[in-house]
Amino acid sequence: MDWxxxxxxxxxxxxxxxxxxxxxxxxxxxxxxxxxxVITWLAVAVLAGCAALVAPALxxxxxxxxxxxFSGLYSAxxxxxxxxxLIYAAAGASLLVAPAFFDRVRAYRPEYPVLVLFAAMGMGIxxxxxxxxTLYIGLELNSLxxxxxxxxxxxxxxxxEAGLKYFVLGSLASGILLFGISLTYGFTGTIGFTGIAxxxxxxxxxxxxxxxxxxxxxLAFKISAVPFHMWTPDVYEGAPTPVTTFFASxxxxxxxxxxxxxxxxxxxxQVAAWQPIVIFAALASIVVGAxxxxxxxxxxxxxAYSSINNVGFLLIGLAAATPQGAAGMLVYxxxxxxxxxxxxxxxxxxxxxxxxxxxxxxxIAGLSRHRKVLAACLAMVMFSLAGIPPLFGFWGKxxxxxxxxxxxxxxxxxxxxxxxxxxxxxxxxxxxxxxxDEPANKAVxxxxxxxxxxxxLCALFISPAGYLLTKCLGALAASAAAVLFxx
Amino acid sequence: MIQVIAFYLFATLTIAAGALTILARNPVHSVLWLxxxxxxxxxxxxxxxxxxxxxxxxxxxVGAVAVLFLFVVMMLDIDFAELRAGFVKNFPLGxxxxxxxxxxxxxxxGAERAGGIQLGTPDGTAATAAGASNIEAIGALLYSKYLxxxxxxxxxxxxxxxxxxxxTHRQRGGVRGQNISRQVARRPEDATVNMQPEVGKGVQL
Numbered sequence: 001m002d003w004x005x006x007x008x009x010x011x012x013x014x015x016x017x018x019x020x021x022x023x024x025x026x027x028x029x030x031x032x033x034x035x036x037x038v039i040t041w042l043a044v045a046v047l048a049g050c051a052a053l054v055a056p057a058l059x060x061x062x063x064x065x066x067x068x069x070f071s072g073l074y075s076a077x078x079x080x081x082x083x084x085x086l087i088y089a090a091a092g093a094s095l096l097v098a099p100a101f102f103d104r105v106r107a108y109r110p111e112y113p114v115l116v117l118f119a120a121m122g123m124g125i126x127x128x129x130x131x132x133x134t135l136y137i138g139l140e141l142n143s144l145x146x147x148x149x150x151x152x153x154x155x156x157x158x159x160x161e162a163g164l165k166y167f168v169l170g171s172l173a174s175g176i177l178l179f180g181i182s183l184t185y186g187f188t189g190t191i192g193f194t195g196i197a198x199x200x201x202x203x204x205x206x207x208x209x210x211x212x213x214x215x216x217x218x219l220a221f222k223i224s225a226v227p228f229h230m231w232t233p234d235v236y237e238g239a240p241t242p243v244t245t246f247f248a249s250x251x252x253x254x255x256x257x258x259x260x261x262x263x264x265x266x267x268x269x270q271v272a273a274w275q276p277i278v279i280f281a282a283l284a285s286i287v288v289g290a291x292x293x294x295x296x297x298x299x300x301x302x303x304a305y306s307s308i309n310n311v312g313f314l315l316i317g318l319a320a321a322t323p324q325g326a327a328g329m330l331v332y333x334x335x336x337x338x339x340x341x342x343x344x345x346x347x348x349x350x351x352x353x354x355x356x357x358x359x360x361x362x363x364i365a366g367l368s369r370h371r372k373v374l375a376a377c378l379a380m381v382m383f384s385l386a387g388i389p390p391l392f393g394f395w396g397k398x399x400x401x402x403x404x405x406x407x408x409x410x411x412x413x414x415x416x417x418x419x420x421x422x423x424x425x426x427x428x429x430x431x432x433x434x435x436x437d438e439p440a441n442k443a444v445x446x447x448x449x450x451x452x453x454x455x456x457l458c459a460l461f462i463s464p465a466g467y468l469l470t471k472c473l474g475a476l477a478a479s480a481a482a483v484l485f486x487x
Numbered sequence: 488m489i490q491v492i493a494f495y496l497f498a499t500l501t502i503a504a505g506a507l508t509i510l511a512r513n514p515v516h517s518v519l520w521l522x523x524x525x526x527x528x529x530x531x532x533x534x535x536x537x538x539x540x541x542x543x544x545x546x547x548x549v550g551a552v553a554v555l556f557l558f559v560v561m562m563l564d565i566d567f568a569e570l571r572a573g574f575v576k577n578f579p580l581g582x583x584x585x586x587x588x589x590x591x592x593x594x595x596x597g598a599e600r601a602g603g604i605q606l607g608t609p610d611g612t613a614a615t616a617a618g619a620s621n622i623e624a625i626g627a628l629l630y631s632k633y634l635x636x637x638x639x640x641x642x643x644x645x646x647x648x649x650x651x652x653x654x655t656h657r658q659r660g661g662v663r664g665q666n667i668s669r670q671v672a673r674r675p676e677d678a679t680v681n682m683q684p685e686v687g688k689g690v691q692l
Binding site: 017163185 | 639
């Protein structure tokens with residue numbers, strides 16, 4: 001393995017770091033808010049370039065030793081490429097929606113796109129991880145940028161509180177994860193995922209079991225699975241909405257991808273040990289996400305609980321521990337990213353007459369009278385999140401449940417479907433408030449064309465037209481998921 | 488022989504400095520004693536053949552942590568007399584913690600005596616070159632095998648720096664900054680005037 005080959009394989013990370021450094025230098029001279037916008041568009045172009053760099057590996061279904069860079073520290077395989085495409089798309093979307101939001105309070109700064117680029121780089125490292133060190137470095141790079149982004153509106157108390165809360169709890173989770181990593185290393189003698197898998201082939205010692213539990217607990221925090229979800233509503237509510245869009249989409253994809261790699265590759269020989277943990281987290285997330293959302297009056301908090309709920313459904317695919325389950329998770333993730341971005345962009349578009357953001361559920365009562373298209377799009381997102389058939393959200397849930405049933409986890413699938421009915425209640429409540437309540441006439445402000453275009457794109461993806469993609473998406477997800485089962 | 492003498496010297500000084508850190512009345516003296524303890528611990532590490540850890544102790548603990556402590560002690564108005572007054576109140580809790588620590592020690596040593604824990608066998612990827620000092624060995628691994636992660640860790644530190652600046656830097660209005668080019672461009676005849684004030688009258692500028 002020579003250096004040039006390794007450098008070719010890490011090309012997306014190289015491009016991201018170099019572009020991040022150059023744009024950081026550029027931002028030192030940026031004065032007007034127009035400069036910050038230019039830097040934002042450049043950052044989006046960089047993300048598009050990275051997507052073009054990783055796409056061929058996904059098309060070829062690349063895997064195996066010649067996709068390993070730096071003597072097996074990093075893998076540029078089809079699975080990583082699938083996750084990276086979603087991450088770059090989500091990061092790009094949260095960059096595009098940012099300027100219009102921050103300009104209102106004159107707080108937009110060119111460091112925002114730079115931090116998002118570095119976070120995207122960290123997430124790329126996470127999903128390309130082939131050992132525990134790479135995993136941790138990628139996770140920290142992403143988290144550190146995320147803490148700063150959460151507190152980006154530092155004059156706003158809620159944003160500062162969200163940043164601090166996220167930082168303290170995130171550091172705690174990192175500590176738990178590190179403890180698990182050190183136990184795993186101590187009891188297996190290696191940090192490579194394939195090495196751990198072969199070391200655990202004979203059986204799981206108590207120490208390695210503890211390591212597994214702590215690693216999964218640390219990762220559960222990052223994907224905000226119950227019982228490590230407490231931070232999610234507060235951080236999502238307090239952080240500026242474009243940042244929340246980012247948190248709910250890209251890092252979720254990266255952390256879930258990482259959880260899949262750790263569970264299916266590193267601990268792939270000990271499925272029976274982690275399966276009950278994942279099943280518990282899945283069911284608890286679905287139930288808590290559904291019940292917690294019912295009492296919420298803030299749209300961002302509601303979407304936060306919805307994301308906890310969706311993580312539960314995603315974990316059902318992981319609990320199946322089959323290639324079908326993993327492929328189902330990837331399909332669901334792609335749809336989830338589109339739904340989440342659509343949902344948060346719709347929230348971003350809700351403004352009162354002065355252009356201030358409107359986030360309360362009561363304020364969007366009767367939205368359908370004066371903002372017909374916006375209300376229709378938001379209703380579509382809600383129906384899709386609830387998994388109601390003609391929309392694409394149903395397909396994601398369907399493939400995940402199908403995999404669970406095929407793996408013989410019929411009770412899990414049954415409880416999941418029952419709980420998704422509870423979840424449907426609050427999604428439909430939003431639709432009812434928009435369409436049948438007396439108009440509050442609050443969310444009347446006009447919105448930016450970028451927001452409109454993004455919302456239209458997401459709505460098109462989750463509309464029944466999305467079913468045209470099922471074959472292509474399914475094939476790509478299957479070839480990406482197969483990578484995890486090759487080792 | 489010299490090693491034994493050096494060991495007892497460093498060990499005695501470490502313990503003495505540690506005790507004085509707790510006992511010193513002046514908090515600044517406490518921090519200084521702590522620095523002495525760090526230096527002696529570094530000496531112990533050199534004796535144990537871990538010169539890299541010795542260097543880290545001096546650079547990180549003396550160079551950064553202790554100086555940070557010193558800054559905190561000197562800059563914050565902490566009433567140490569009041570802190571000490573809580574000693575009697577918190578004594579039971581402290582005693583409980585001490586008992587827990589002793590139990591942990593006993594259990595740990597007991598487990599070690601009973602044959603230790605069955606750990607995994609290292610796979611050899613982190614094995615160092617034979618005969619190299621440990622600084623050399625760490626450097627060789629860090630800059631060749633783990634170069635990618637080393638550089639990525641550097642980016643993490645950069646992100647931390649950007650974060651600190653983004654969250655604290657602000658442009659303040661009404662500050663009189665120094666404009667060097669204006670200062671240099673100013674000629675004496677623009678700035679000074681010769682006057683001939685008459686006796687009993689003020690100066691009209």
